[in-house]
Amino acid sequence: MPFLIFIEAVSYIARVLSLSIRLFANMMSGHALLKILIGFS
Amino acid sequence: MLNSNYLVNLLLINTTNLSDPLEQFEVVSVFSLGGVSLFNNLALILFLNILLICAFLSAYNVNVTNNYDLATRGIYKLVQAMVKENLYIRKQQYFAVLFYLFLTLLFANLIGLLPYSFTVTSSFVVTLFISLLHFVGVNVIGAHQHG
Numbered sequence: 001m002p003f004l005i006f007i008e009a010v011s012y013i014a015r016v017l018s019l020s021i022r023l024f025a026n027m028m029s030g031h032a033l034l035k036i037l038i039g040f041s
Numbered sequence: 042m043l044n045s046n047y048l049v050n051l052l053l054i055n056t057t058n059l060s061d062p063l064e065q066f067e068v069v070s071v072f073s074l075g076g077v078s079l080f081n082n083l084a085l086i087l088f089l090n091i092l093l094i095c096a097f098l099s100a101y102n103v104n105v106t107n108n109y110d111l112a113t114r115g116i117y118k119l120v121q122a123m124v125k126e127n128l129y130i131r132k133q134q135y136f137a138v139l140f141y142l143f144l145t146l147l148f149a150n151l152i153g154l155l156p157y158s159f160t161v162t163s164s165f166v167v168t169l170f171i172s173l174l175h176f177v178g179v180n181v182i183g184a185h186q187h188g
Contacts, residue, residue, distance in 0.1 A: 021168075
């Protein structure tokens with residue numbers, strides 16, 4: 001039971017970090033890809 | 042003093058380096074005083090974002106119907122439908138937070154569409170700040186109401 005509490009707390013806190021990293025990575029990769037494709041033309 | 046190199050790049054007089062795809066994410070100083078940077082382009086775009094939201098919302102007028110009112114009403118109805126189906130009926134006062142969050146992300150991404158501009162959501166500080174702000178807020182309100 002204490003182990004379950006630990007796992008739930010970690011997953012609750014890690015959601016903040018993982019969702020913000022996901023938004024940041026998607027925006028950054030999209031902009032970098034567009035810049036590379038513009039550079040080809 | 043003003044960073045003249047950044048302003049020259051912003052005014053399309055000098056084209057930026059196309060061979061480096063990661064230099065568009067650089068946070069450079071715009072205004073510095075005595076070697077201390079007081080204002081960078083991230084803060085500049087965030088400030089512009091707030092100004093655009095204020096201008097967009099203050100264009101709303103009940104008596105006159107024009108395109109601004111149509112856009113404002115459409116976004117309001119969109120967020121209201123989202124809040125109505127995802128939140129309890131007695132928790133509808135948090136509509137304002139979600140409406141402001143929606144407008145912030147919308148205007149940040151619309152400013153980022155402009156060429157030679159800067160997208161604030163592609164910097165990790167902004168996304169981490171938004172998520173931590175709402176995480177702390179939700180936990181404080183929940184502990185205050187149920188604790």
